[in-house]
Amino acid sequence: MSVSKVPDVNRQMCPSRLVLEHVTSRWGVLVLAALLERSYRFSELRREVGGVSEKMLAQTLQTLERDGFVHRDAKPVIPPRVDYTLTELGKEAAEQVWGLARWTERRVDAVHAARESYDARKQDQSG
């Protein structure tokens, strides 16, 4: 531990920042939160996470798999069946973002009220 410093997401070159960016990526957040509820097949997950393209979902899952958050379970059946499940590390990450996603849903009305008030103030200043 003489070389490495304490991880600090505020340092530009700290590897923890890249992990944070994967976990908080546009689709990463939603995929992790969905998988916290249950495992999904690719096509099911694509339906669950509205608006994600096949390509972006594949990329997101691959990044999360490489980071050790998602386990890709290819069943040797015909037709092929692949299930995506959280690992223990992935569950920890998903619990963090799940809380954030639910908080956002609870507080969206307060954010809207703040935006209206901000826009009205700006209009007053320019008017």
Added chain:
Amino acid sequence: MSVSKVPDVNRQMCPSRLVLEHVTSRWGVLVLAALLERSYRFSELRREVGGVSEKMLAQTLQTLERDGFVHRDAKPVIPPRVDYTLTELGKEAAEQVWGLARWTERRVDAVHAARESYDARKQDQSG
């Protein structure tokens, strides 16, 4: 409440998704987490959040201010002094992302180990 549905970040058109994207934006996460510790002046905050450009920090703060998370306090002094502080709503958001940032720092080594193992498996498969 007959028109609006329950907010659901998985629905593509749900406004809560945009709030989630602001809170989890590359710089939004780091700015919120920094402001949870104390209020900052612009230049101090730019030093604290490594790698952010002046333009991106200004944009991030403006988005967070409009969403009602950050209060911009312009003091009537010479030279001008502007402090950025979290609102109550911003504190709630920041507590969520603070937990996520600290979790990332704690678990970055596990993620690195997972990546090495993933890359070694892929190399075996292609070799």
